[in-house]
Amino acid sequence: MVAxxxxxxxxxxxxxxxxxxxxxxxxxxxxxxxxxxGMGALAAIAAISFAATMSRYLLGAxxxxxxxxxxxxxxxxxxxxxxxxxxxxxxxxxxxLASVFTAPWLLRLLSLGALLATxxxxxxxxxxxxxxxxxxxxxxxxxxxxxPVPRWWxxxxxxxxxxxxxxxxLRMLAFCPQKAGLPQPLVETERV
Amino acid sequence: MPxxxxxxxxxxxxxxxxxxxAAFFGFNxxxxxxxxxxxxxxxxxxxxxxxxxxSELVTVPLFILLGELLFRSGCITILFDAVDDIIGGIRGxxxxxxxxxxxxxxxxxxxxxAVAAMLGRTVMAEGIQRGGDKQLLAGLVLGGACLAxxxxxxxxxxxxxxxxxxxxxxxxxxxxxxxxxxGVLFFxxxxxxxxxxxxxxxxxxxxxxxxxxxRAILSLLPxxxxxxxxxxxxxxxxxxxxxxxxxxxxxxxxxxxxxxRLSLSMVIEALKGTVxxxxxxxxxxxxxxxxxxxxxFSGLTADLVALLTGLDLPPVVVLAILMLIPFVLCxxxxxIALMLVLIPIxxxxxxxxxxxxxxxxxxxxxxxxxxxxxxxxxxALFALSASSPKDVSLREIYAASWPFIGLIVLTLILVWAFPxxxxxxxxxx
Amino acid sequence: ETTVRMLNTWDDRYPGSTVICERYAQLLTEAxxxxxxxxxxxxxxxxxxxxxxPTQAGLFQILCTYPGFHxxxxxxxxxxxSIRPDPEAFRASGAMDEIRDxxxxxxxxxxxxxxxxxxxxxxxxxxxxxxDLTGRQIRALPPQHPYITAIGGTPVVLPPAxxxxxxxxxxxxxxxxxxxxxxxxxFAEVADSYLxxxxxxxxxxxxxxxxxxxLPEDLRTVFDAQAExxxxxxxxxxxRLNAEEAEKLAAAGMQKLELDAATAARLEEGVxxxxxxxxxxxxxxxAARLEExxTEAGLxxx
Ligand code: NA
Ligand code: NA
Numbered sequence: 001m002v003a004x005x006x007x008x009x010x011x012x013x014x015x016x017x018x019x020x021x022x023x024x025x026x027x028x029x030x031x032x033x034x035x036x037x038g039m040g041a042l043a044a045i046a047a048i049s050f051a052a053t054m055s056r057y058l059l060g061a062x063x064x065x066x067x068x069x070x071x072x073x074x075x076x077x078x079x080x081x082x083x084x085x086x087x088x089x090x091x092x093x094x095x096x097l098a099s100v101f102t103a104p105w106l107l108r109l110l111s112l113g114a115l116l117a118t119x120x121x122x123x124x125x126x127x128x129x130x131x132x133x134x135x136x137x138x139x140x141x142x143x144x145x146x147x148p149v150p151r152w153w154x155x156x157x158x159x160x161x162x163x164x165x166x167x168x169x170l171r172m173l174a175f176c177p178q179k180a181g182l183p184q185p186l187v188e189t190e191r192v
Numbered sequence: 193m194p195x196x197x198x199x200x201x202x203x204x205x206x207x208x209x210x211x212x213x214a215a216f217f218g219f220n221x222x223x224x225x226x227x228x229x230x231x232x233x234x235x236x237x238x239x240x241x242x243x244x245x246x247s248e249l250v251t252v253p254l255f256i257l258l259g260e261l262l263f264r265s266g267c268i269t270i271l272f273d274a275v276d277d278i279i280g281g282i283r284g285x286x287x288x289x290x291x292x293x294x295x296x297x298x299x300x301x302x303x304x305x306a307v308a309a310m311l312g313r314t315v316m317a318e319g320i321q322r323g324g325d326k327q328l329l330a331g332l333v334l335g336g337a338c339l340a341x342x343x344x345x346x347x348x349x350x351x352x353x354x355x356x357x358x359x360x361x362x363x364x365x366x367x368x369x370x371x372x373x374x375g376v377l378f379f380x381x382x383x384x385x386x387x388x389x390x391x392x393x394x395x396x397x398x399x400x401x402x403x404x405x406x407r408a409i410l411s412l413l414p415x416x417x418x419x420x421x422x423x424x425x426x427x428x429x430x431x432x433x434x435x436x437x438x439x440x441x442x443x444x445x446x447x448x449x450x451x452x453r454l455s456l457s458m459v460i461e462a463l464k465g466t467v468x469x470x471x472x473x474x475x476x477x478x479x480x481x482x483x484x485x486x487x488x489f490s491g492l493t494a495d496l497v498a499l500l501t502g503l504d505l506p507p508v509v510v511l512a513i514l515m516l517i518p519f520v521l522c523x524x525x526x527x528i529a530l531m532l533v534l535i536p537i538x539x540x541x542x543x544x545x546x547x548x549x550x551x552x553x554x555x556x557x558x559x560x561x562x563x564x565x566x567x568x569x570x571x572a573l574f575a576l577s578a579s580s581p582k583d584v585s586l587r588e589i590y591a592a593s594w595p596f597i598g599l600i601v602l603t604l605i606l607v608w609a610f611p612x613x614x615x616x617x618x619x620x621x
Numbered sequence: 622e623t624t625v626r627m628l629n630t631w632d633d634r635y636p637g638s639t640v641i642c643e644r645y646a647q648l649l650t651e652a653x654x655x656x657x658x659x660x661x662x663x664x665x666x667x668x669x670x671x672x673x674x675p676t677q678a679g680l681f682q683i684l685c686t687y688p689g690f691h692x693x694x695x696x697x698x699x700x701x702x703s704i705r706p707d708p709e710a711f712r713a714s715g716a717m718d719e720i721r722d723x724x725x726x727x728x729x730x731x732x733x734x735x736x737x738x739x740x741x742x743x744x745x746x747x748x749x750x751x752x753d754l755t756g757r758q759i760r761a762l763p764p765q766h767p768y769i770t771a772i773g774g775t776p777v778v779l780p781p782a783x784x785x786x787x788x789x790x791x792x793x794x795x796x797x798x799x800x801x802x803x804x805x806x807x808f809a810e811v812a813d814s815y816l817x818x819x820x821x822x823x824x825x826x827x828x829x830x831x832x833x834x835x836l837p838e839d840l841r842t843v844f845d846a847q848a849e850x851x852x853x854x855x856x857x858x859x860x861r862l863n864a865e866e867a868e869k870l871a872a873a874g875m876q877k878l879e880l881d882a883a884t885a886a887r888l889e890e891g892v893x894x895x896x897x898x899x900x901x902x903x904x905x906x907x908a909a910r911l912e913e914x915x916t917e918a919g920l921x922x923x
Contacts, residue, residue: 056758056777060756060758060775061775062758062775062776062777062778064763064766064776064777064778065778066778067778067779067780068763068778139694139727141693141694142692142693142694142903143693144670144690144691144692144693144694145692145693145763146762146763146764146766146778147763148692148693151693
């Protein structure tokens with residue numbers, strides 16, 4: 001797709017264009033849903049931690065599962081939100097070269113390089129997590145905690161975080177060439 | 193050496209502009225393959241889960257949420273105005289307010305990263321809105337964040353005490369005076385800077401009359417709910433530092449209600465900002481945890497320490513080296529993991545060279561956090577960049593950090609030259 | 622020459638790091654006349670709770686750890702918290718066969734199970750009027766909660782980093798923690814008394830199965846013989862460590878608390894039922910067989 005882009009985009013058939021746009025919309029909506037789930041998880045962490053503190057201090061009745069579940073919810077919120085972070089261009093990147101060089105073609109080349117490298121790294125991470133997910137699923141491994149949950153639940157969210165972020169980067173590579181010259185390479189939309 | 197080749201790859205990825213977390217993961221993949229081959233990759237998912245489920249890290253999003261709520265409730269604006277009325281007409285008073293508020297809010301948390309993110313969202317945004325100098329504000333915020341771990345409460349102090357066998361309560365007390373010294377240095381720096389270039393000062397809008405001292409103090413009362421919810425509950429033994437962060441969030445909701453700013457949409461916006469930011473920060477921490485593990489596996493960390501401490505050098509030079517190691521390594525390594533590696537190696541050296549543990553560990557802690565505000569890898573820089581208004585770039589934040597790194601190094605030298613700064617207060621307990 | 626990569630769960634604060642992990646490495650090297658050298662990596666390389674997988678994958682050949690750190694995969698050995706640390710009776714009981722069968726299914730060979738006197742409860746508030754933990758909030762890992770409730774206490778879950786400040790400020794009234802090395806962790810500063818218990822602390826040394834199967838016969842003999850040497854000396858070493866610990870705590874002004882006979886019996890029952898209930902959560906049949914073996918050998922009574 002990248003090679004095609006650099007040599008002039010191959011003419012896409014109308015239906016193909018339509019199909020890509022639909023997939024893109026579904027993907028975006030999924031990432032926004034993830035953001036809402038991440039917000040819910042964070043609110044839940046705050047609520048259960050507060051409730052547990054009050055229950056322990058005022059009622060002398062600690063809620064033992066709260067620390068373990070705060071951890072699970074934290075991991076969940078980090079990775080279920082990650083695709084939205086990527087989509088909204090909220091990752092921090094160095095902008096040293098982009099601020100030194102100003103030639104548009106050079107900036108675009110830098111951007112393409114950054115997006116390609118990011119994509120390759122995220123795909124590799126997705127693959128590494130996927131293998132671990134399969135082995136945890138096969139062995140039935142639980143978390144080493146007082147209130148264990150199957151490890152593959154958490155690894156599935158981690159996998160989703162990497163894989164969906166990778167897809168966002170791929171879409172930036174393929175469909176946002178005009179945006180690929182911004183100082184912060186992953187800025188796709190305005191910061192929220 | 194494979195580990196050096198991997199650092200070259202990391203530098204290349206950073207230069208290209210690859211997001212920081214992805215660049216760290218790139219380093220990790222490359223280093224793992226070179227060090228051991230593909231089977232080394234199998235440690236990544238476990239380490240990612242280990243970091244992202246750490247209950248201590250729950251404080252990071254909770255403190256960011258606290259900052260978001262305080263900012264959106266108008267609390268920070270009121271805090272600015274009130275401190276303004278109280279301190280009166282000195283030069284650069286708006287910056288002095290930033291110093292005071294940074295130290296005050298910094299005291300609430302033990303994490304430089306959480307504080308940098310919270311201050312970026314609150315004090316920095318408010319200061320810029322008031323026409324402040326972006327770089328000076330960013331520098332002051334970084335300086336304030338750097339003090340967070342040495343002003344009690346701080347879980348890093350507890351960890352040092354645990355690892356080194358030093359009295360935790362003495363260590364907590366030891367950090368107070370150096371923290372104040374650093375705050376005074378920040379104040380003097382602002383004075384000198386504005387004396388040389390008065391145009392950088394923020395002038396209070398002339399239509400806003402100065403309020404009375406009493407009204408200013410009254411307007412701070414709701415804010416004290418938050419201070420109590422965080423610090424008071426810890427000091428009274430009602431909550432642990434982790435739990436107090438959640439109580440602080442609840443306190444911020446109460447304060448927002450008092451200011452009549454509490455609404456579902458406000459809470460949703462605060463949650464959205466928090467979760468995007470903490471996801472980005474914790475991804476970097478997860479990636480850098482693996483980097484630390486790989487460095488330990490390669491033996492580089494231990495080699496560096498052994499090499500530098502094995503030389504036959506006078507005590508002053510040894511101390512300088514002991515301080516240089518955490519400063520350099522903490523720019524890109526996980527603080528807690530680094531403490532696990534270094535402290536056991538340092539403990540016997542302190543006895544050998546006759547260093548005072550309170551002085552050395554206070555310096556060590558300042559150095560650790562100094563690493564987190566030092567370009568190019570310091571976490572707090574990334575956290576501030578992500579949380580500050582979007583027209584503040586990472587490059588500007590880098591530039592802003594250097595004078596304050598200098599001031600903290602000066603604090604380090606002062607503590608070393610006048611050990612009572614660290615030892616006097618603990619001796620009075 | 623064979624170089625073995627060993628993963629050690631502990632940093633130097635826990636004496637087991639030295640007297641179990643490093644000691645076994647030294648025994649191997651000495652007994653093999655230098656043919657076996659052991660390269661040790663610590664928890665800074667792989668976090669304690671995540672160490673089983675890299676050993677299963679062969680990244681490390683030997684893992685020296687505490688069974689409580691891999692309860693997501695196997696809970697079997699936590700049952701041994703209820704037994705008397707008596708290595709001879711333990712070996713004679715045939716318990717090791719059951720343990721090896723169970724871990725064998727996970728791709729791991731059990732090299733050694735060193736048993737030690739384990740846990741004390743560090744308190745900042747003395748015992749209750751009833752002479753037990755009634756009304757006391759005690760930090761403990763969830764599998765050990767039945768021990769606390771058996772003598773009237775309320776168990777609390779706290780991350781390790783928060784345990785000390787929580788004790789110091791009185792957020793909690795006590796914490797169940799390994800006795801050996803306790804003063805090194807700073808308990809003497811945040812607590813003023815301690816309650817001794819007979820709860821044992823099983824440790825385990827595991828080998829990657831493929832590595833074990835590939836070892837030449839003579840080297841395997843060295844591993845087995847030195848495991849026996851280690852297991853035999855460990856209870857005595859821990860008696861010494863715990864006595865030293867008691868001296869240090871006394872020097873720091875800490876008071877030693879003891880349960881009366883009836884309460885101690887309640888605790889013993891709580892430990893036996895709690896430890897084996899939890900042990901059964903992953904491989905119930907193996908746990909039931911192991912419990913039978915150690916019960917028949919009379920290891921459950923102190
Ligand atoms: Na603090
Ligand atoms: Na920014």
